[in-house]
Amino acid sequence: MSLADRYAQLLDADRVRERALFVSPRIPSELELQARWFAGDFGKRFISTTGDEIDVVQFGTWNRESGPDFRDAAIRINGGDPIRGCIEIDLLDRSWETHGHATNPAFDETVLHVFVERSDREFFTRTKSNRNVPQLQIDPAILPDAFSANIPLARPGRCQAPLKDLAEERVCNVLAAAAQFRLRQKAARIRRIIDNRGRDEVLFQEVAAALGYKENKLPFTLITQRLSLKLLREATSDIESMLFGVAGFLQIADLDVYKKSTREYVRQLWDRWWPHRDELQRLILPRKIWHLSSTRPLNHPQRRLAALAILARDWPRLHRATGKSSVSPVQNFFQSLDHPFWNFHYTLTS
Numbered sequence: 001m002s003l004a005d006r007y008a009q010l011l012d013a014d015r016v017r018e019r020a021l022f023v024s025p026r027i028p029s030e031l032e033l034q035a036r037w038f039a040g041d042f043g044k045r046f047i048s049t050t051g052d053e054i055d056v057v058q059f060g061t062w063n064r065e066s067g068p069d070f071r072d073a074a075i076r077i078n079g080g081d082p083i084r085g086c087i088e089i090d091l092l093d094r095s096w097e098t099h100g101h102a103t104n105p106a107f108d109e110t111v112l113h114v115f116v117e118r119s120d121r122e123f124f125t126r127t128k129s130n131r132n133v134p135q136l137q138i139d140p141a142i143l144p145d146a147f148s149a150n151i152p153l154a155r156p157g158r159c160q161a162p163l164k165d166l167a168e169e170r171v172c173n174v175l176a177a178a179a180q181f182r183l184r185q186k187a188a189r190i191r192r193i194i195d196n197r198g199r200d201e202v203l204f205q206e207v208a209a210a211l212g213y214k215e216n217k218l219p220f221t222l223i224t225q226r227l228s229l230k231l232l233r234e235a236t237s238d239i240e241s242m243l244f245g246v247a248g249f250l251q252i253a254d255l256d257v258y259k260k261s262t263r264e265y266v267r268q269l270w271d272r273w274w275p276h277r278d279e280l281q282r283l284i285l286p287r288k289i290w291h292l293s294s295t296r297p298l299n300h301p302q303r304r305l306a307a308l309a310i311l312a313r314d315w316p317r318l319h320r321a322t323g324k325s326s327v328s329p330v331q332n333f334f335q336s337l338d339h340p341f342w343n344f345h346y347t348l349t350s
Contacts, residue, residue, distance in 0.1 A: 003177035004184050011181075027091065027116060028140050031289065034069050034089050035221050037114060038062070039205075040196050041189070042138045048077075049093075049135045054112065057082050059196060062226045064282050067106035075112055077134065085111035092117050093135060096125045103128055114138055200319065204229040207311060211304040215291040219301070220308070223247055226283040232312045240309040241272035247305055248285045249348065262348060265341045297346035306342045 028036070036042060038059050046054040053076075060073030068086035075083050086109050088101065093115040101107040105128050113125045113135045125133040163171055193202045205224045212220030223246055232239045244250050250273050255263045290301060297303075311318060314333075321329035 002180065003173065004180035007174075007177035007181040028143075030089065030091055031222065031286075032218055033091070033116065033138075033140070035218060035225060036140075036143060037087075037089055037138070038070065038225050039221070040193050041143055044192075044196075046136045046138075049118075049137060052134060053078050054134060054136055055079075056112075060087060061228075062283060064279060065106075066282070067104075068101075068110050071109075073111065075134075083111050085109040087112045087114065089114045091115065092119065093123045093137070094119045096133075097123060102126055112136065116140060200315070201229050203322070204312065204315070208308055211308055212301065213299060215295065216301050216304075219247065219285050219289045220304075222285060222289075223305075224308075227280075229312060229315065233315065235276075236313055238272045238276065239312045240306065241269045242276055242280070243305055243309050243312075244269055244302075245273040245277060246280055246283050246285065247301075248287055248290070249302055249305070251284075251287075258349060262341075262345070266348060297350070300347050302347045303342055303345075306339055307337060310337050310339060 040059065044056045046056075048054050055076040057074040057076055058072070060070040063069055063071045063086065068088040070087040070089075071085075073085060073087045075087075077083065086107070088096070088107065088110050090096065090099070090113070092098075093113075095115065096102060096113055101110070102125070108127045108129055108131075110125075110127060110133050113133050115135065115137055116139075118137055123135075125135055127133060163174070166174075190202060190206065193205075197205075205221060208220040208224040209217045212218070223243060227242055227246055232242060235242070241250070250266075250269055255267060255270075258266050292301065295301070318330070318333055321333045324330075
């Protein structure tokens with residue numbers, strides 16, 4: 001029996017318990033809920049508020065136009081034929097009415113309404129054409145972790161008492177087992193997403209999340225969900241400008257705010273972003289989603305986003321490197337990353 005299996009048994013037998021250092025009844029933002037839903041973190045099989053079995057066949061794509069959050073999705077109800085349409089996600093069930101979705105023709109193709117909090121009274125989701133839309137409730141508490149959390153680096157917990165008198169070797173075994181168990185859980189999660197998205201898209205999104213660190217994992221995830229690798233690869237010359245545009249880093253059109261050494265680079269980004277701007281306007285991230293303070297200059301999100309652009313541009317080379325039996329080709333790939341502007345800048349303004 002592996003250490004991970006043994007640790008899983010301890011969890012099942014309530015001899016080991018895992019919990020966050022700070023437990024808070026935090027309701028994620030709507031953007032985070034949408035990102036987690038799109039990634040499949042809530043699963044694919046659900047029970048609707050009326051007791052019907054709902055299977056998500058396709059999570060769809062982020063909607064660039066007015067209307068529901070996701071389009072081109074598909075669901076099955078009670079094992080029936082796939083029903084194609086849009087999916088809307090809200091924090092409250094009554095938001096369908098309070099947000100005016102029931103009278104908005106842009107929501108006529110909605111096939112599923114997802115919400116977190118249920119009201120005291122029952123709400124029916126109907127379109128302008130009076131078609132009923134199935135509802136289901138999701139529980140953020142089932143998510144293994146949050147996109148960002150302010151937790152201390154170290155804090156004595158309830159496990160301190162039973163562990164403090166154990167031999168060092170046994171403590172190390174427990175920690176190793178916990179690490180293997182978590183790695184296996186993460187691998188299982190990634191496998192589920194691969195089944196939905198494909199290997200390359202998932203690798204691209206997971207690398208982006210890692211580039212964001214814990215502070216900016218959410219915006220990096222949202223960017224790569226909204227601008228898929230496939231979409232970016234269709235316009236390789238515009239990858240960098242599209243990423244910076246959707247990130248919201250190209251909102252200022254006045255080049256005078258930039259230093260002279262930066263203006264030409266920003267102008268090039270703007271020139272390539274402008275043809276895409278109207279089409280992608282709805283996908284641009286709000287400025288408040290970024291955590292830019294207390295970030296080491298080398299880890300600034302703008303610099304990390306530029307690295308992501310290089311990865312997307314050179315994806316075939318990275319793909320070949322990941323197919324090798326040795327990690328050396330991947331290490332060599334990342335060590336060879338080069339950029340004429342970002343080799344000498346931390347941000348667009350420094």
